[in-house]
Amino acid sequence: MEIRKPRIEEAERIVALQIDTSRRVNGKDYPPEVIEAWVAHRRVDHMQWLINNGQCLVCVNGSDLLGVGIIRDNEIRGLFVSPDHQSRGVGSALLDRMESLARAVGLISMRTDLTVTAIGFYKSKGYEEIERKQQTIGHGQTLAVVSRIKKLSPLVAQ
Numbered sequence: 001m002e003i004r005k006p007r008i009e010e011a012e013r014i015v016a017l018q019i020d021t022s023r024r025v026n027g028k029d030y031p032p033e034v035i036e037a038w039v040a041h042r043r044v045d046h047m048q049w050l051i052n053n054g055q056c057l058v059c060v061n062g063s064d065l066l067g068v069g070i071i072r073d074n075e076i077r078g079l080f081v082s083p084d085h086q087s088r089g090v091g092s093a094l095l096d097r098m099e100s101l102a103r104a105v106g107l108i109s110m111r112t113d114l115t116v117t118a119i120g121f122y123k124s125k126g127y128e129e130i131e132r133k134q135q136t137i138g139h140g141q142t143l144a145v146v147s148r149i150k151k152l153s154p155l156v157a158q
Contacts, residue, residue, distance in 0.1 A: 001066065001090070003097045006058040011047040014058065014068050017082055018042050024083040029117045030143065037141035057097055059090045069094035074102055076112035095125060103152050111149040119146055126150045 006014060019039045027035050050056045050070060055077070059067040067090040070078035076098060081090045102110055113135065114122055123129075127148035134142040 001059060001061050001093060003057055003059050003093055005054065006051050006056050006068070008048055008051050010058065010065065011044050011051060013065050014056070015042045015044050015047050017065055017068060018078070018080045021080040021083055025081075025086065026115050026117045029115065033139075034137070034141050034143055037137045037139035038143055040139065041137065057094055059094050066090045067094050069098050071098045071101065074107045074110050076110060076114075079112075079114075079118070091121060092125070099150075099152060103154065107152060109149055109151050111147065113145045113147050116144055116146060122148050 019042050022035055022039050022042075026038075030038075047056075055070055055072050057069045057071070058065060059069075059081075065082065066085045066088075067081040068078070069076070069080075076095075079091055079094055079098075081094075099110060110127075111130075112122065112127065113133075127150045130147040130149055132144070132146050135145045137143045
């Protein structure tokens with residue numbers, strides 16, 4: 001398993017992974033009309049922009065795409081793990097790397113607005129709940145999200 005910056009030509013596969021994960025994993029906690037409104041915003045051109053601007057990481061095993069993490073400053077904008085690779089350390093590895101990158105540039109906390117599906121994962125990683133809210137996602141739909149924050153321990157020189 002390797003964590004690295006994605007290549008621009010991987011954008012389509014990354015978007016497909018996000019959509020598949022949203023439907024198969026988050027679809028257990030949200031109705032289909034909410035999931036479809038949410039995935040309607042996943043676009044290859046936007047993913048290419050994120051890749052070009054250094055805001056993504058991928059987890060791969062050979063040619064298999066296992067997960068993607070999207071980060072902007074101290075905010076986790078997305079963490080998606082392939083439904084076929086859930087609970088195998090992929091999400092933890094991506095989150096650890098995103099936190100390390102944040103520490104390396106002197107950030108003292110990370111925050112995220114996450115789906116109810118991911119509450120247990122982020123809680124186990126030390127993220128504390130700030131608030132619950134409804135996020136407008138378009139097509140007349142809202143997505144129930146939970147804002148969480150984690151104070152980062154300082155980067156320790158080795």
